Amino acid sequence: MLQLILFNVFNGLIIGAFYVLLALGLSMILNLSNVINFAHGNFLALGGYLAYVLIPYVGFWPSLLIAPLLTAAIGFIIERTMVRRVYGRDPVYSLLLTFGLAFMIEDACRYIWGVNGLPLTTPSSISQPLSSTFFFITAYRLFMVAIVIVVVAGLFAFLRYSRMGMRIRAGVLDLDTVSALGVNVKLLRSLNFAVGIFLAGLAGVLAGGQIGLNPNMGDSLLLPSFIAIIVGGFGSLTGTLAGGLLIGVTSAITAVFYPSAQQAVVYALMILVLLVRPQGLLGEEGLVI
């Protein structure tokens, strides 16, 4: 029993970690540019596939950094050429644009790498179970959790202490003022977009090593990330972090006692939050209405 509970909680943490990586990127883009990036899950897949291409040449560890960077670069170009055109317009346009991009990236991946799933090989040194009782705790999985913790801590430190991070935070509150202070807001938004996509690409490499690659691998993670943002509260990155962990762990604990409600409980949680606190756990009231 203990084994089963641990197994599920551990899985919940790992899934929660993916939600967090994806949701934080989505949330950053949403907060600064008011764009829901529907293609976020497809950038995740792209990150995974790029790592698949890179690993034979440079190995796993460098790919873990290079693939997300390449994904971010592609994101940066897409932002410069397309996404920025919808800033300030009716949100319907940004949704349609990123929705169309999602189709395009998904189909492009399918065209290039095929319909069938591909395995992403992880180094054998970290693929072995650490203990025969807790067979599910592989070093790779522990390592994944560790990486997510480091990256999230790094992201918050970046936003808190770096110049660009401070500008992003100020821009979330009042973009006009930041612009009036002489900050290049266009570039700031592009870089912010790229950072969000970097996180998605990283999640793609990590997820690829865990569940393999396929063109729509991001779909099942994207919607829970939306819910993480709704539950955590719009406009709050800390809220998104809390929301992602909360739904990951909640669904894992549910899985122990009533496995078939594992997904339903996530939605129930969202409805509960919307009923009691429409602005989300850490969201500010003014941002909703």
Add this chain to the structure above:
Amino acid sequence: MSLATAAAAAEALPSAQRRLLATAGVWIILIAAPFWMPLVGGYTDLGTRVIVLGLAAMSLNFLLGYTGMMSFGHAAYFGLGVYGAGLILKDVTASTPLALVAGTLLGGIAGVVFGRLIARTRGVAFAMITIAFQQILYYVAYKWNGVTGGFDGLRGFVRQPIHLGPLVLNIRSNDLVFYYFVLAIFALAVGAMGLILRSPFGRTLLAVRENQRRARFLGIDVNRHVWLSFSVSAFFIAIAGALYALLNNFADPSSMYYVLSGQFVIMAVMGGMRTFWGPLLGAAVFVVLQNYFSSITLNWLFFVGLLFVLVVMFFPRGLLGIFQRRRAA
């Protein structure tokens, strides 16, 4: 006559006359569709499909274009219409009218209930929450095997002929009769929608779209009006869903999937979301293009995506947008 000169000619008329002319033109085209469509390579069921999806896009546009609220989750209420009608025909009774009513009520009431929570938010939050609610319903349809047939969908029902006293409408096996049956329901729904939009209530929705702050300070309870608009829109799209079940004799979870919601939105925007008939035109263009791409390439999804991107970047006001008064700067 080119489109531009037609637009210029229409511009010269007073707006009431222009509207009358456009409405008459639309109905003539629709009523005559089974006769001219074969000439351009179409067939009757394709026309029926356009009418049904057009009704769905127009229903969504009630909320999107006329209230200014962005729903990316309207497939939920469409899909409930599909399942509601399908379940009646399969498990309850072989009555087409009852199936239509049941589908409409199922989707509409869900819209009222969920709308209550959704209408408290605005902007991108509104859009994301509509998506989340849609995913709940999709998930239920997907998982509840015993009732919905799960992933495989609901099979084994067929639309039934309608008995009107001595008259029997054989919508079951006669394409043409079914087309006109669908067109009649479409006419009732669209007529009702037009009346609501021209009513004082309809004008308050425009007020909400144009300026929520001003609307509040005119004494309009914005949350309530958004909720009502959401509910009305859900009822209408549920009618379209019920008709869709009759059209396909089949229901599956993809009728509740967010991808379909996205398609409804692109139909509305591509046709012109600030126009009444635009979404119908958008639906026609979308159906034709999707058929075309899927017949020439396996990677048709890429081209559908490209269509979305191109519309947003180069054609944001939609096809009928060019007939409209230029928007004030």
Add this chain to the structure above:
Amino acid sequence: MTAMLEARGVSKHFGSLVAVRNVSLSVAKGELRAIIGPNGAGKTTFFNLITGFFAPTSGEIVFDGRTVSGLSAEQRVKIGMARTFQITEVFPELSVDENVRIAAEVTAGHALSPWLSALQERGIDHTVSDLIARVGLAGKADRPVGELAHGDQRAVEIAMALALRPRLLLLDEPTAGMGEQETHQIAGLIRRLHREESYTIILVEHDMRVVFHLADRITVLDQGALLADGTPEEIAANRAVQEAYLGKAA
């Protein structure tokens, strides 16, 4: 004279910032009151407290003998308080007629009506064309408001406020951002509403010529607190007011 609107010891805090500090005032029925003050004096915040945009941290607002501090914007409109905004708030893509019509229909209780009887419709038609004429836009009823000049847009906004059949009209910097001629047009309109149609009006205004030309009484705020309250002559002669303005200018 009875008071139409009273503020009793109203304060508003934003976190540790005190934007309005213990302000009281009383506006009589039929009076035109101007609220002025140097930049950052808290007059806009105070105005927003009266109109229900914010809730006061302490104190109360009494309208016609009834405490309104807890009421929502919609509820305040229903009991007779109508406002305009500093940045013109209209429905830009709709015509002048439609803008005013929406206000008239909502006021007549038709906000949720799916249809109107011919009689009701005639009543609304009459109200709308009358209002449009009264604010001097008779020839422009079918123009989209977004296409109109700034002064005309403001006139539309005032017509919409009048359509609400208010007992108190609250105008937030009605001549903000306007040229000489437009300022003149709007000041004339406000004067007519006050003198000929006896509306009770409270306005916040920057333009001192407009204020001294229109107001019966003037309330001066400085650093969130009440500095002076009196007739235009008294205010013009007030030492503290002069210093507040000059101090800011220096």
